[in-house]
Amino acid sequence: MLTLVLVVIVAALVFEFINGFHDTANSIATVVATKVLSPGQAVVLAAGMNLVGALMGTAVAKTISSGLIDTNVIQVTSQVILCALLGGIAWNLITWWKGLPSSSSHALIGGLCGAALAAAHNNFDVLIWSETVGDWTKNKGLWWKVFVPMISSPVAGFLLGVLVMVALWALIAGLARMGGMLGRLARPNFVNKFFGKAQILSAAYMGYAHGQNDAQKTMGIIALTLFGAEASGTLNDLPAWLSFLHPGSGDEQGIAGWIVLTCALVMAAGTASGGWRIIKTLGHKMVKLHPINGFAAETSSATILTVAAHYGMPVSTTHSISTAIMGVGFAKNPRALKMGVIERIVWAWILTIPAAGGIAYGLLRLLEAMGWA
Numbered sequence: 001m002l003t004l005v006l007v008v009i010v011a012a013l014v015f016e017f018i019n020g021f022h023d024t025a026n027s028i029a030t031v032v033a034t035k036v037l038s039p040g041q042a043v044v045l046a047a048g049m050n051l052v053g054a055l056m057g058t059a060v061a062k063t064i065s066s067g068l069i070d071t072n073v074i075q076v077t078s079q080v081i082l083c084a085l086l087g088g089i090a091w092n093l094i095t096w097w098k099g100l101p102s103s104s105s106h107a108l109i110g111g112l113c114g115a116a117l118a119a120a121h122n123n124f125d126v127l128i129w130s131e132t133v134g135d136w137t138k139n140k141g142l143w144w145k146v147f148v149p150m151i152s153s154p155v156a157g158f159l160l161g162v163l164v165m166v167a168l169w170a171l172i173a174g175l176a177r178m179g180g181m182l183g184r185l186a187r188p189n190f191v192n193k194f195f196g197k198a199q200i201l202s203a204a205y206m207g208y209a210h211g212q213n214d215a216q217k218t219m220g221i222i223a224l225t226l227f228g229a230e231a232s233g234t235l236n237d238l239p240a241w242l243s244f245l246h247p248g249s250g251d252e253q254g255i256a257g258w259i260v261l262t263c264a265l266v267m268a269a270g271t272a273s274g275g276w277r278i279i280k281t282l283g284h285k286m287v288k289l290h291p292i293n294g295f296a297a298e299t300s301s302a303t304i305l306t307v308a309a310h311y312g313m314p315v316s317t318t319h320s321i322s323t324a325i326m327g328v329g330f331a332k333n334p335r336a337l338k339m340g341v342i343e344r345i346v347w348a349w350i351l352t353i354p355a356a357g358g359i360a361y362g363l364l365r366l367l368e369a370m371g372w373a
Contacts, residue, residue, distance in 0.1 A: 004078040005229045009222055011085045013266045016218040019104040020270020022092050023317055030294035031203040036196045046207040047272040053211025054264030058255040059312035060213055063145050064220025069116045073126040076228040079373040080115045087111030087360030095348055102348040103316035107356040108217050109146055114357030118364035149313045153304055154323040160300035161327025195291035202298035209305035210317045215267040217314055219259050293328045300324040
């Protein structure tokens with residue numbers, strides 16, 4: 001039914017908008033906390049760089065559209081996608097309301113898995129757990145594309161945050177020992193001023209990386225919806241003004257240009273609307289930050305996200321920046337970390353996939369009981 005396909009596309013764009021304001025904090029919390037930029041300036045910077053990043057590549061979108069659900073086991077209908085999106089949206093709104101920086105990426109993946117399992121009547125074969133295609137960089141499935149990055153990216157964020165912070169301190173200490181003009185560069189006033197300016201660049205880098213990784217997930221969902229609609233014949237005899245909905249050749253590796261541009265613009269708009277509850281948690285509650293700390297955390301996190309996007313891994317922006325901040329705080333003073341806040345964040349991470357998946361699973365079962373799926 002064409003109307004349902006259009007409803008799903010709108011729901012996907014709603015998810016993208018929510019992803020933008022839910023994850024705005026990931027891009028700008030540190031630059032706001034260090035008072036390098038005002039909240040308004042930081043949001044404008046993040047939104048602009050989200051837009052640029054979202055237009056750069058589609059590797060993550062291809063993973064979502066063809067690397068997680070086995071379409072040979074079930075037909076991925078519009079109802080399945082709609083329930084997946086609603087599961088992700090519901091969990092995002094719950095965690096946003098509680099001020100918890102949970103992963104929009106994992107909420108979407110959890111919703112997709114839950115809806116697919118419901119459609120397959122608990123046949124776990126519907127989920128592609130591991131599929132090796134050539135070398136390891138082309139591995140598909142939940143194991144390689146979701147669970148391995150889910151464990152490795154937070155660890156990498158923490159360790160890289162520690163290493164970058166230690167390296168910066170070593171550089172400053174080396175300049176101080178040299179004395180003279182170079183020694184003056186190591187003075188606290190100069191260091192704060194320098195990294196205050198440098199943090200604008202690192203915040204821009206973080207916004208770019210966020211857009212490049214996160215915006216692509218909704219691109220993949222829209223593409224997956226259109227592939228399923230094409231296979232079921234729903235897109236036959238489309239009116240001329242909707243002809244752009246055809247996936248083209250039917251190649252599930254292709255993501256149409258209009259999908260990329262629309263998702264990029266919607267995420268940028270969502271980012272521009274802000275997400276102050278989570279900004280407060282990330283920027284102020286975990287550890288007190290100075291410009292050099294913010295620079296180290298943003299640079300570490302953005303690097304992880306950029307590498308992951310290159311390999312098509314839908315890594316959580318939230319996980320990478322949160323653990324990078326933890327790593328920077330640990331390098332600064334392990335006792336400065338507020339473990340109660342960190343514990344709440346980790347629990348939100350653990351619960352995200354099963355919670356969003358459970359909501360999506362229940363919604364599809366309800367639609368089936370009502371005869372709508």
